[in-house]
Amino acid sequence: MVKVPVVTKELSERLEQSEIDYMTSRVLAIKEREGNPMGVEVRKFGRATAFYVKEMPWGTFNTVKGIASNDIDNVDEIIQFYRERNRSFQFEIIPSKANADLLGYLSDKGFRQNGFHTTLYGVPNGNLAQFSHGVTIRELKEDEFELYGKLHCLGTGLNLNGASYVADNNRVLYDRPGWRFFIGFVEEHPAGVAVMHISNDVASLTFAATVPEFRRRGLQTAFLQKRIHEAELANCELVVGQASYASTSQNNMERAGLRIGYTRATWVEEK
Structure with missing residues (x-):
């Protein structure tokens, strides 16, 4: 254990x-x-x-x-x-x-x-990722950032008019040390994207989103399992993620073996 x-x-x-x-x-x-x-x-x-x-x-x-x-x-x-x-x-x-x-x-x-x-945080456990039926994940290719931008926007509810901006602001990370991009498929249809950053032996689960029509098919769980496994292969000591309190994302992370480290407070200026 x-x-x-x-x-x-x-x-x-x-x-x-x-x-x-x-x-x-x-x-x-x-x-x-x-x-x-x-x-x-x-x-x-x-x-x-x-x-x-x-x-x-x-x-x-x-x-x-x-x-x-x-x-x-x-x-x-x-x-x-x-x-x-x-x-x-x-x-x-x-x-x-x-x-x-x-x-x-x-x-x-x-x-x-x-x-x-x-x-939330956890320790990579070395278990191989086991995905739901019809779900596959692979690393994003360098020439696929336009598709990344589209999936990012669809998965987060952003207007597709911003997809090219999202693509440009993520493409610059592709060759930057520590960054890994993943694309997920459901029944061979592009269905979501996920991102991971590794620094100082810590893997951060920085982003993941699924297109609405492909939700509840196990893709978010698969993204978590895939990145945790990749963190193990990279000899990371910790895996860290963030989520809205008591959200579906937090629930998925806890089911994947992460535990709560803290809840941070957000302070804004009164208007």
Whole structure:
């Protein structure tokens, strides 16, 4: 039986760091596109990392990760960084780094908590992936990112008009160290995509989506099993994933053997 480490402060910070690592790699790759067309900036403030993407106004790409209680002196500078860019943003705070002083200071500055997000972790177990009938998975080929963009949009509910942008912003990761892309089929029909990033012996399950008409056929479970197995082959020590609290994605990860590391809090400015 594989021994899964218990949650400690040190482990929780390693889980968080894996998310910071893959997010940093992702947005810097986008920034390195000729002329930085998406307007990417990444800035360090103490232990915190601030991400800003001008052409992607969503919270995921305009967020502060890694902030700790001893970063209170940096909060005003972080707020100013985003205000100079006229951008709403969010703080992501894990339990082991929060205290009453930090949370109270954010509240005094007009921020409030508006949600939770779950981080799960496990140890690769070496078991071969066993997929449901009719489900197959293989690695995405370099010339298939237009198809990736389409499946990504269909699986997440985005307008297909954005598929080429999704393709371009992921194509830049293909040859970047640590990134792996997978495409899934149901009865030989392209049905979904999944992504994994490996850094410092940790495999992050960064993204997965299934086209609605092919859901409930076992593809998400297959994506999890495939990436966990690939993490084992890469000699990773941990597998880490994120999901909305008590969501189907979290349920699938727990069924695949991952356990909850923490739920992080999301704080946004009151409007």
